[in-house]
Amino acid sequence: MAVYTEVTDDALAAFLEGYDIGRMVAFRGIAEGVENSNYSLRTTEGDFILTLYERRVDPADLPWFLGLMEHLAAKSLPCPLPVRARDGANLNPLAGRIAAITTFLPGVWPRRPTVAHCGPLGAAMARMHLAGEDYAPTRANALGPQGWPPLLARCGDSGDAVRPGLTGEVRAALDATLAAWPGALPRGHIHADLFPDNVFFLDHAISGLIDFYFAATDLYAYDIAVCLNAWCFEPDFSFNITKSRALLRGYQAVRPLSAAETEALPVLCRGAAIRFLLTRLYDWINTPDDALVTRKDPLDYYWRLRFHLQAGSAADYGV
Numbered sequence: 001m002a003v004y005t006e007v008t009d010d011a012l013a014a015f016l017e018g019y020d021i022g023r024m025v026a027f028r029g030i031a032e033g034v035e036n037s038n039y040s041l042r043t044t045e046g047d048f049i050l051t052l053y054e055r056r057v058d059p060a061d062l063p064w065f066l067g068l069m070e071h072l073a074a075k076s077l078p079c080p081l082p083v084r085a086r087d088g089a090n091l092n093p094l095a096g097r098i099a100a101i102t103t104f105l106p107g108v109w110p111r112r113p114t115v116a117h118c119g120p121l122g123a124a125m126a127r128m129h130l131a132g133e134d135y136a137p138t139r140a141n142a143l144g145p146q147g148w149p150p151l152l153a154r155c156g157d158s159g160d161a162v163r164p165g166l167t168g169e170v171r172a173a174l175d176a177t178l179a180a181w182p183g184a185l186p187r188g189h190i191h192a193d194l195f196p197d198n199v200f201f202l203d204h205a206i207s208g209l210i211d212f213y214f215a216a217t218d219l220y221a222y223d224i225a226v227c228l229n230a231w232c233f234e235p236d237f238s239f240n241i242t243k244s245r246a247l248l249r250g251y252q253a254v255r256p257l258s259a260a261e262t263e264a265l266p267v268l269c270r271g272a273a274i275r276f277l278l279t280r281l282y283d284w285i286n287t288p289d290d291a292l293v294t295r296k297d298p299l300d301y302y303w304r305l306r307f308h309l310q311a312g313s314a315a316d317y318g319v
C-alpha cells in the first residue's frame with residue numbers, strides 16, 4: 001500500500017481549483033509503491049497522477065526532480081510531465097503535505113522481465129542520459145558511494161540476524177568496492193532506481209519511465225549497473241547474461257560506452273548491489289511489524305553481490 005495521507009473530496013476539489021485541468025470525475029488511491037502517497041485522478045480533461053510526498057523525500061529536492069522530469073518530457077522521453085497550476089507552481093500544499101500532479105502514462109510494468117524487455121530498456125536509459133545533458137542544475141547522489149558507509153553504520157550488526165555473518169561480509173565487500181571505485185567516468189543525470197516497477201511497456205515498446213525521486217548527478221555507467229542488478233537476475237538469483245547482453249547492446253546503440261566505463265562494470269555492479277542491500281536492510285530493521293508496507297528482502301541483493309564479487313571482468317556481463 002502506498003496511501004499514507006488521505007485526501008478528502010473537499011480538499012481535492014479546493015486543490016483542483018488552482019489548476020486548469022477540469023473537475024474531478026474519479027479519484028482512488030494506488031496500492032503500489034512504498035515511498036509516497038499516489039492517487040489516480042480522472043478529471044473532465046483526462047487522466048493524471050496525484051502524488052503527496054512523504055517523509056523520505058527532502059522537500060528541497062522536489063524542484064530539481066520535477067524540473068528534470070519537465071526537461072526530459074520536453075525532449076519526448078516518456079516520463080510524467082508535472083502539471084503547473086494557474087499561478088505557474090508545480091508543487092502545492094495538500095492535506096499537510098507537498099503535492100504534485102503529473103500526466104498519467106499508459107502501459108504496465110513487466111512482472112517477469114524477459115530478454116525482449118532488456119534491449120528497449122537499455123536504449124531508453126541511454127536516451128534519458130543524453131536528453132538530460134543540458135539540464136543544468138545538479139543533485140549530489142545521497143545514496144551514492146559516500147552514503148553507503150554511514151548507512152551500514154546505521155544498520156549496526158542487525159544484518160547478522162538476517163543472515164549470520166552478513167554485516168562483516170558486506171563491510172568487506174564495501175571497503176573493497178570503494179577502494180576500486182572509478183572516479184573519472186562520464187557523468188550526468190541518472191535515474192538511479194530504474195527497476196522493472198518503474199518502467200511501463202505497451203505493445204512491446206517502452207511507454208513510461210516513472211519515479212524520478214532517487215535521480216541524481218552521478219556516473220552514467222552506475223545507472224546501467226543498477227539495471228543489470230534489477231533486470232538480469234532470475235528468481236533463483238542466477239545471472240542471465242543474455243538479458244545483460246541485450247540491455248548493454250540496446251544502451252550502446254544510442255550511447256556507446258567508453259573502454260573505461262565497460263571495464264568498470266563489475267565494480268559498479270558490486271556498488272549497486274550493496275546500495276540496495278543496505279537500503280533494504282535498513283528498512284527491514286526499521287519498518288514496524290504492523291506497518292502496511294511490504295518489506296523487500298535485503299538478501300535478494302546479497303546473492304547478486306555474491307555473483308558480482310566473483311565476476312572477473314566485463315566479459316562476465318556479455319561485453
Ligand SMILES: Nc1ncnc2c1ncn2[C@@H]1O[C@H](COP(=O)(O)OP(=O)(O)OP(=O)(O)O)[C@@H](O)[C@H]1O
Nearest residue numbers: 002030032033034035036038049080103104105211
Ligand atoms: N505517471 C504515471 N502514470 C501512470 N501510473 C503511475 C504514474 N506514476 C505512478 N503511477 C502508478 O503508481 C504506482 C506507484 O508509483 P511510484 O513507483 O512512483 O511510487 P513510489 O511510492 O514513489 O515508489 P517506489 O516504492 O517504487 O519508490 C506505480 O506502480 C503506477 O502504478
Ligand SMILES: N[C@@H](CCO)C(=O)O
Nearest residue numbers: 193195276279280296
Ligand atoms: N527499487 C528499490 C525500492 C525503492 O525505490 C528496491 O527494490 O529496493
